[in-house]
Amino acid sequence: MKTHVRVLVIGGGAVGVSTLYHLTRKGLTDVALIERTELTAGSTWHAAGLLPLFNMSYTVGQLHKYSVDLYKRLPAETGQDVSFHVTGNLRLATCRERMDEYYKYCGTANTIGVPFEVITPQRVKELWPLIELGGDDDTPAIIGALYHPDDGHIAPADLTMALRKGARTAGAEIYEHTEAVAIERTASGEWRVRTAQGGDITAEHLVLATGNYARQTGRLLGLNIPAIPVEHQYIVYDESPELKAYRQRGGRELAVLRESDKSYYLREERMGWILGPYERGAPARFADGVPEWFGRSLFPGDLDRLVPHVEAATRRVPALEHCGIKDVVNGPISYTPDGSPLIGPAWDVRNVWLNEGHSFGITAAGGAGWQLAEWIVEGEPGIDMLAVDPRRFGPYTSKRYVVKKNEETYRNVFTVHFPDEERPEGRPAKTSPVYDKLSARGAVWGQRYGWERANWFAPPGVERRDQWSFRRSNYFEHVGNEARLMRERVGVIDLTPFTKHEVQGPGAESWLDGLVANKVPTKTGRMALSHALTPRGGIRSEFTITKIAEQHYYVVSAGAAERYDSDYLCKSLPADGSVVLRNITNTRGCFVLAGPRSRDVLAQLTDTPLDNSAFPWLTAQVIEAGLAVDVYALRVNFVGSLGWELHFPIEYAHHLFDALFEAGAPHGIGMVGMRAMESLRLEKSYRMWGSDITPDYTPFEASLDRFVRIKKGAFIGREALERQLSAGVPNRFVTLEVHGVKDADPLGNEPLFDKAGRMIGRATSGYYGHCLKKSLAIGYARTEFATPGTELSIEILGERKRATVLPESPYDPENLELRA
Ligand SMILES: Cc1cc2nc3c(=O)[nH]c(=O)nc-3n(C[C@H](O)[C@H](O)[C@H](O)COP(=O)(O)OP(=O)(O)OC[C@H]3O[C@@H](n4cnc5c(N)ncnc54)[C@H](O)[C@@H]3O)c2cc1C
Numbered sequence: 001m002k003t004h005v006r007v008l009v010i011g012g013g014a015v016g017v018s019t020l021y022h023l024t025r026k027g028l029t030d031v032a033l034i035e036r037t038e039l040t041a042g043s044t045w046h047a048a049g050l051l052p053l054f055n056m057s058y059t060v061g062q063l064h065k066y067s068v069d070l071y072k073r074l075p076a077e078t079g080q081d082v083s084f085h086v087t088g089n090l091r092l093a094t095c096r097e098r099m100d101e102y103y104k105y106c107g108t109a110n111t112i113g114v115p116f117e118v119i120t121p122q123r124v125k126e127l128w129p130l131i132e133l134g135g136d137d138d139t140p141a142i143i144g145a146l147y148h149p150d151d152g153h154i155a156p157a158d159l160t161m162a163l164r165k166g167a168r169t170a171g172a173e174i175y176e177h178t179e180a181v182a183i184e185r186t187a188s189g190e191w192r193v194r195t196a197q198g199g200d201i202t203a204e205h206l207v208l209a210t211g212n213y214a215r216q217t218g219r220l221l222g223l224n225i226p227a228i229p230v231e232h233q234y235i236v237y238d239e240s241p242e243l244k245a246y247r248q249r250g251g252r253e254l255a256v257l258r259e260s261d262k263s264y265y266l267r268e269e270r271m272g273w274i275l276g277p278y279e280r281g282a283p284a285r286f287a288d289g290v291p292e293w294f295g296r297s298l299f300p301g302d303l304d305r306l307v308p309h310v311e312a313a314t315r316r317v318p319a320l321e322h323c324g325i326k327d328v329v330n331g332p333i334s335y336t337p338d339g340s341p342l343i344g345p346a347w348d349v350r351n352v353w354l355n356e357g358h359s360f361g362i363t364a365a366g367g368a369g370w371q372l373a374e375w376i377v378e379g380e381p382g383i384d385m386l387a388v389d390p391r392r393f394g395p396y397t398s399k400r401y402v403v404k405k406n407e408e409t410y411r412n413v414f415t416v417h418f419p420d421e422e423r424p425e426g427r428p429a430k431t432s433p434v435y436d437k438l439s440a441r442g443a444v445w446g447q448r449y450g451w452e453r454a455n456w457f458a459p460p461g462v463e464r465r466d467q468w469s470f471r472r473s474n475y476f477e478h479v480g481n482e483a484r485l486m487r488e489r490v491g492v493i494d495l496t497p498f499t500k501h502e503v504q505g506p507g508a509e510s511w512l513d514g515l516v517a518n519k520v521p522t523k524t525g526r527m528a529l530s531h532a533l534t535p536r537g538g539i540r541s542e543f544t545i546t547k548i549a550e551q552h553y554y555v556v557s558a559g560a561a562e563r564y565d566s567d568y569l570c571k572s573l574p575a576d577g578s579v580v581l582r583n584i585t586n587t588r589g590c591f592v593l594a595g596p597r598s599r600d601v602l603a604q605l606t607d608t609p610l611d612n613s614a615f616p617w618l619t620a621q622v623i624e625a626g627l628a629v630d631v632y633a634l635r636v637n638f639v640g641s642l643g644w645e646l647h648f649p650i651e652y653a654h655h656l657f658d659a660l661f662e663a664g665a666p667h668g669i670g671m672v673g674m675r676a677m678e679s680l681r682l683e684k685s686y687r688m689w690g691s692d693i694t695p696d697y698t699p700f701e702a703s704l705d706r707f708v709r710i711k712k713g714a715f716i717g718r719e720a721l722e723r724q725l726s727a728g729v730p731n732r733f734v735t736l737e738v739h740g741v742k743d744a745d746p747l748g749n750e751p752l753f754d755k756a757g758r759m760i761g762r763a764t765s766g767y768y769g770h771c772l773k774k775s776l777a778i779g780y781a782r783t784e785f786a787t788p789g790t791e792l793s794i795e796i797l798g799e800r801k802r803a804t805v806l807p808e809s810p811y812d813p814e815n816l817e818l819r820a
Helices: 014-025 058-078 096-112 121-127 156-169 211-220 241-248 303-316 318-322 361-378 399-411 435-440 476-488 508-515 559-572 598-603 650-667 674-683 718-727
Strands: 004-010 031-034 089-093 117-119 144-148 173-175 180-185 191-195 200-208 228-237 256-259 264-269 272-277 325-335 342-345 352-356 443-448 451-457 491-494 499-504 527-533 539-549 552-557 580-583 588-594 620-625 628-634 643-649 731-738 751-753 759-769 774-782 791-796 799-806
Touching: 004 014, 004 191, 014 031, 014 156, 014 352, 014 361, 031 200, 058 096, 058 156, 058 361, 089 096, 089 121, 096 117, 096 144, 096 751, 096 759, 096 791, 117 121, 121 144, 156 173, 156 361, 180 211, 200 211, 200 361, 211 228, 211 325, 211 352, 228 303, 228 399, 241 318, 256 303, 264 303, 272 303, 303 318, 325 399, 342 361, 352 361, 435 443, 435 451, 451 476, 451 674, 476 491, 476 674, 491 650, 491 674, 499 508, 499 559, 508 552, 508 559, 527 718, 539 559, 539 620, 539 628, 552 559, 552 643, 559 580, 588 598, 588 650, 598 643, 598 650, 628 650, 643 650, 674 759, 674 774, 731 759, 731 791, 759 791
Parallel strands: 004 031, 004 200, 031 173, 089 256, 200 352
Antiparallel strands: 089 144, 117 144, 180 191, 191 200, 228 272, 228 325, 256 264, 264 272, 342 352, 443 451, 491 588, 499 552, 499 580, 527 539, 539 552, 588 643, 620 628, 628 643, 731 774, 731 799, 751 759, 751 791, 759 774, 791 799
16 A cells, blocks of 8 residues: 555545546546445445436536536446436426426526426426326326436446546556544644554545545544435335336336426336435434444335325326335435535645535536546636535534534425525524514524525514515515615615634735735725635635724625635735734624615714715724724625625624614614615626626626736736736626516526527626616626627526616716715
8 A cells, every 4th residue: 555645535435436536637646545445335335326417506517517428438438337327307397486496497507508408298298108297186287397318327336436447547546445544634734644454644635535424534634524414215116017018119218207396206227116205304314423333234214204205106107006115225315504515625724625415426426526636736626616615614513503404405305496495494593693683673584604694674564484486576575675775765784794804913914915816905994895816817705805903904705705715814824923814703793884874874873074085985994883892884885875884893783783773763774684785786786706706707707807906916816817818808797687577587597698599698696676676687798798788688487588788887887875
C-alpha cells in the first residue's frame, strides 16, 4: 500500500469510485481509495439502479445529465458493461398542480438541455400498454405525463466496477478491507489517515464518500455532517404473466413508471417488477453512526408501510395482482435536510472534501465525481454548485433537527414541489428576538438557513396560512399591500438573519481589497457593494463592506451564506495576524426601515442629523436610536426606497422594535415580509446572491461593471475578467417585463427565446412588481439580445409569453427616492 498520495478517497461506493475515476480524468494519477470492506458494500449494492433525469434543481439536474451521458459511453471506454437499460421514464400526473410542477421543471430542463416530452394520456397508454388510465376516486384519471426518453436503469455494481476499471487503468490505487479509523493533521498541513489494518496513508487532499457512515467519518475530523440515512424499501416481484406475454408479443421494455401522486416507482426486473414507494413513517437510522453489526445487511421489510402503495400500484397496473412477492429490500439511504447531496469543501478544515449525503447516489455519482474532481484540481467547480455546497447548512443542524428534516424530506420525495412551499418539521428553531411580536402582527413564517423569516403578514381576519401554488395565490393581495406601504409610507423588515462579520486590524483594508473586485472604502462612514470572485471570475459572494472606524470594517452578506462566507473569509485570512475576523451574525439584529416617511420616523429616535447633507445615501454612521447604543445605521437597502438598515446589538431588539412602531404610528408604519421584498427588489433590478448572482456569471455578465475596479491592483478573478473584457462578454443581465400574464408570474429558471424561437438565455428570478403593476423577470441573455427594447419570449408553465427587455431599475431609475 502506498503511504503518500495527492488525494485519498475514503469510501468505495459508486460515489467514491466515481470521484477517483474523475480525478484520474483530470490528470491526477497519484490518487488512491480505501474501502473498509469491499467496493459497493454500502448502499450501492442494493440500489434499484434508477437514473431519473428529473430534478427541480438547476445544479442537480446538470449533475444527473452528465451522469446519464457518461454511463452511456463508459462501456466503450472501459470494456465493462454497466447494464444500462435506456427504457425512458414516465411520470404520471393526476392533478393540475402536478402538471404545473412538470411544466415548471420543463423550464429548468430546457435551460440545461435535458430532452423531455409532455404527453397526453393516450400517448401514456401507447408507451405503457399495461396501465389503467383510471377515472375514479381510488385511481384518479391520468391527465398527462412527463416523459424522459433518454434515461432508465443501470446495474449499480457494474457501474462501480466500470468506474474502478477506468480509474485503475489510469494509475489510481484501490485498497479494499482498509478502514480509516483516525485522521490527523501533519506538521506540513497534510492529512494522515490511520487504518484499522495498521498502515497509514498521508494525503494532501481527503475526500469523504462514506455514505451511511458520514456521521462517524465526520467525527474523525470534528465535523457534524448533516447526512443521516432513512429506511428505504422496494419490493421485488416474481415473473408477471401479463408482462411476459407483452414482451413475447415484441413489446419493448417498459419505461420506468412513476405515479408521483401515489408516491411510488415501478420498473421491470427479469419479467417481473420492482416497486419502490416513498412511504410516510420511514424512520431515520444510524444518527449516531452505523453499528458494527450492520455491515452489508438490510433491515427487515415493513409491509404495513408498503401496503397503501402496493394497492395504488396494483389498481394502476393490474398485472401486479398476478405475481407473487420474491423479496423486500429495506436499506439505509443517506439523506440531508433538503434532499440534495453535500458536494464540495468541508468547512473549518482545509483540503477536506465531502461527497456525502447522496439519496440518488447512483444517478448523481457521475456528475458528483466530475465536479468534485474539477474543484479539487482547478480550485473551483465548472458549474454553479451552491445548491449542493456542504456549507449551505450551518451549525444549527443538530442531530434531532437533521432526523426530523430527513424523515420529512424522504416522505415528500414525490409530493408536489411548490416554489413557495415551507415545510414544517424542525421549526421554529432559530428566531429573531421579536418573533412573537411579528407573530402577533400576523406573520406567516418561512424558513431559510434554520431561521424563521416572515414571508408575509396576514391582516386581522385573514388566515395565517399559505395556499402553495405555482400561480398567484391567497397572499398575493396582502403582499401587494405591504409593497405599496413601503413605497408610499414606511415599513419595517426584520433582516436579523443577515450574515455579519467584523474585520479589524492593521491589515484589514488591504486584505479585504484583495478579496473583492470593488474598491474597499477608505473613509470612515463609506460603504461599497463588493463581490468576491472565483479564479474564473464568477461571483462567489456579495458583501456590503462598511468602514465603521479606522482599521474596522463591518461586512454584511446573505443570511443563507453564513457558513459559506465565514469559511471562505477564515480560510483566506493572512497568516501574519494582522487581521482579526469575527462572525457576529448572532450578536447583531437588523431592521430595515424604509419608505418616504422613514426619515421622519427615525428622526424621533435619534439626535443624529438625517438630512441628505449630513447623512447621504450610501453612507453609514454609528448612532443612538431610542435607548439603543452602538447602532450601525447604513443608508442603503434592498427595496430601493429612502431608508436605513439598522444593525443593532441584539439585546436592543425589543426596545428598538417598539420604539420604531411608536414613532411610526402616526405615519402608518407596518411590517413587510420577504415576498414583498422580492417584489420591490425586482422593480429595482436588484440581484439576489445565490439565484441571480452565482459563480456561473462574472460581474460583467451580471452588468455590475460599476462595482469592479479592474485597475485597482490584484484581486482574485481579475485576470479572468481582463480576458473576458478582451474576448467579449457573452451574456448580459436583463430585466424583462412579461406581457399577458394572468396568474402565473415567472419565478426563475425559465428559458428565454428570441423571435426565431432559439433559446438565448434564462431568467434567474421573477415576480409580480406590485407597484409597477407589471410581471417582471430578471436573468441573463446573450449580449446581442440584452439591449433595452429587445423583444423576447419567456416560457412560463409551458406557455410562451412576450417579454420586453427594460432599462435597468424600472422603478425609479434615477434613484431619486433613495437619494431623497
Ligand atoms: C433500497 C434502496 C434503493 C435505492 N435505489 C436507488 C436508485 O434506484 N437510484 C439511485 O440513484 N439511488 C438509489 N439508492 C441510493 C443509492 O444506493 C445511494 O445513494 C448510493 O449507493 C450512495 O453511494 P455512496 O458511494 O455515496 O455510498 P455507499 O455505497 O454507501 O458507499 C460508501 C462506502 O464507504 C465505505 N466506508 C465507510 N466508512 C469508511 C471508512 N471509515 N473507511 C473506509 N471505507 C469506509 C463503506 O463501507 C461503503 O462501501 C437506493 C438506496 C436504497 C437504500
